[in-house]
Amino acid sequence: MSEVTRESLEAALKQLSCHFTWHLFKDESNIENLEEKIVDGIGFLCPQSKASGHNLLAYLKHLQGRNEEALSCLQRAEELTQQEHPGQAEVRNLVTWGNYAWLYYHMGRLEEARTYLDKVAQTCRKFANPYRIDCPEMDCEEGWARLKCGNRYAERSKACFERALEKEPLCLELRVGLAIATCGQVEVGRSWRHQPLDLLRQTLELDPDNNYLKVLLALKLQKMNDNATGEKLVEEALEEAQSPEVFRLAAKFYRSQGFLEKALSLFEKALEFQPATSSLYHQIGCCYRTLASQILHRDKMEGLQDRGTREKVRQLHSRAAEYMEKALEKSGCYPNMYLDLASMYAALGHHKKAEAIYQKALLMEPLTAKEKQQIHQRYGNFQDYFRGQTDTAIYHYLEGMKIQEKSAEYEKMKARLQELADQQRSQKPPTLQGWRLLGFSAKMEGNESLAIEYYEKALGILLKPSSSGVASLFTSPSSPEAERDEGPGRVLFQGPGNRATSVLNGENKTRQERQELPLKMNGCSGRASPLFLGPQSRAAFACSCNEKV
Structure with a gap:
């Protein structure tokens, strides 16, 4: 790669908005335990966020040194983006393309890194910015990425969804993300307990078939000692649920109730x-x-x-x-x-x-x-x-x-x-x-x-x-x-x-x-x-x- 030095390429990569520049898992002393959580959560928090889950999984696999597996995850993320957001695929793929560019850079495949960097630049120039754009779609991607890392990232995730909702207040995906992130923030920060309840109820009115939100609301009501309402929501969710995450959260509800066989x-x-x-x-x-x-x-x-x-x-x-x-x-x-x-x-x-x-x-x-x-x-x-x-x-x-x-x-x-x-x-x-x-x-x-x-x-x-x-x-x-002598036992x-x-x-x-x-x-x-x-x-x-x- 004679025409572009590695240093200039890295300088351009640092301007991207993607998992490699969001500093995820910065304070994690051991990331091995996170893969299971991410895999479990793909597509269960929100049906429109599967691509985001595969992007996050790709970044995690890179951190583990499994770059070929990371490439497969990015390929799957790109495919899912076309399916989930056909009208926004170009903007939504900016995160995936940015991850591709960084991953190829770390693998020493600089020409391929430049190819994906150019794809990002080509789209961003339409919005008068060389390598990143400020838009609800990008905030949404970052919000899901942080949320799927665990409750400790919920506050930053919540801020991303709130910023995106200022520009697209009627977007259901953003409302779902905000409700879930607020629940996670309460778990960590013990802030006002009624706030997530109100958000979950409002979001369920807009998305009444979201069984994940139903069991999540049920667990919150259980903590407020409203077990009867919570159990009714769990029963409704289980009538149609085909998601292991819904089954797991429903099991947690019944376990807390003492109904262990159920x-x-x-x-x-x-x-x-x-x-x-x-x-x-x-x-x-x-x-x-x-x-x-x-x-x-x-x-x-x-x-x-x-x-x-x-x-x-x-x-x-x-x-x-x-x-x-x-x-x-x-x-x-x-x-x-x-x-x-x-x-x-x-x-x-x-x-x-x-x-x-x-x-x-x-x-x-x-x-x-x-x-x-x-x-x-x-x-x-x-x-x-x-x-x-x-x-x-x-x-x-x-x-x-x-x-x-x-x-x-x-x-x-x-x-x-x-x-x-x-x-x-x-x-x-x-x-x-x-x-x-x-x-x-x-x-x-x-x-x-x-x-x-x-x-x-x-x-x-x-x-x-x-x-x-x-x-x-x-x-x-x-x-x-x-102080003991080491013996056979x-x-x-x-x-x-x-x-x-x-x-x-x-x-x-x-x-x-x-x-x-x-x-x-x-x-x-x-x-x-x-x-x-x-x-x-x-x-x-x-x-x-x-x-x-």
Whole structure:
């Protein structure tokens, strides 16, 4: 390419408006998990947005180094644009052509990159601009691209649709996009809850056959405790639905209602319409797990604590583990999927399998601060309640609290450490470990004076038998695993690069709660005694989770 240098070509490419210049996935530490979400969502958010989905998938595949597959996605996007928007194909294809130009540039095929750059320029010149134009179609394309990346991009997506609607206020596709983006923005920012409800209702009046919007509105109404209206919308959507995404969201609605058999049937139906994904398998596993909890709660209330109940619960836990195992065989797995499988193994008494999964989770990279904290909390629970390894549990609770991420997990670890410290402090004579725990907890909370007071008490105990070792008081305990000799039972695992966003939290229980542990089911709290389940039962309940997807 003698007449055009690579540098001048790149300068022209930077003027394009496409996925390569929108800086998508800029803050994503691991993009492997996103492909499944994008594939699942193609065409389900809005029938006119399939081309946009394939454009986004092409960009993602490029980031993964799969450029030939990316070219196939762009070819499919170009075909769909002709079908979906025959009257706007030239303008709509500007994004696809821009992606082609960038992709060929990265592949070193500069002549082909120039060809597509010229196609963009030829169209843009009609609007007095060399390489980009400001029009509703381009804003719409960017809006769908950002929306399909997840709720964290919803605010920017919403702005794109609003800007486009200023010029085309009657465009149904733009109204659908705005309604969905507003819902996503509320999920992230917790802004005014009624705004998406109003938008969804208004959009449904204009597009009454949009079953995706019906189930989305139903889920929002469910959060507002209007379950009756929500269920009516779900039933209407299911009468005509042929979309796996509609089945999945409807299943989520019934699962939150506690109608788990119905949720399971809808999840299974979704599998008939789309290839199995890690998310779908995991949600089915969670349904079986919660179904087991329902049976325990019901039989506790009815006073039935027999062998038949124990066997039924074990079968359901086995089914849950089976589907969670299938989830981990797929790409796009999140850390909480590993943690949930480990807790199922623990509930079934398979402690070695549980330990192996927890070790994988501990070694995963990269992880967010919240994910690291969750892993330490859940693994601490396992060591605390299943294995009786209090020192190991304390170490992981402390490691989790070092991560300055205020969360439910943080509060649970703090409460459990406080309880353990109180237990040791109440011993006669008081123990060094109890004061150390209290001191460390106070220090992490920023209460230096209280931390010094506790450390002084620990120092007083330490100085009675010895004048050495004072410095060890002011550091957190070292890892019990690191202090053990490696033996045949200790295996180190390489952590995979998979991670995620639907999070299932482990529960830390107080002394009283462990006598009769509360389970949250069907929107209300009940009590289920673990006493009749066998020797592992108390620990099994300690790893129970609040389910979120």
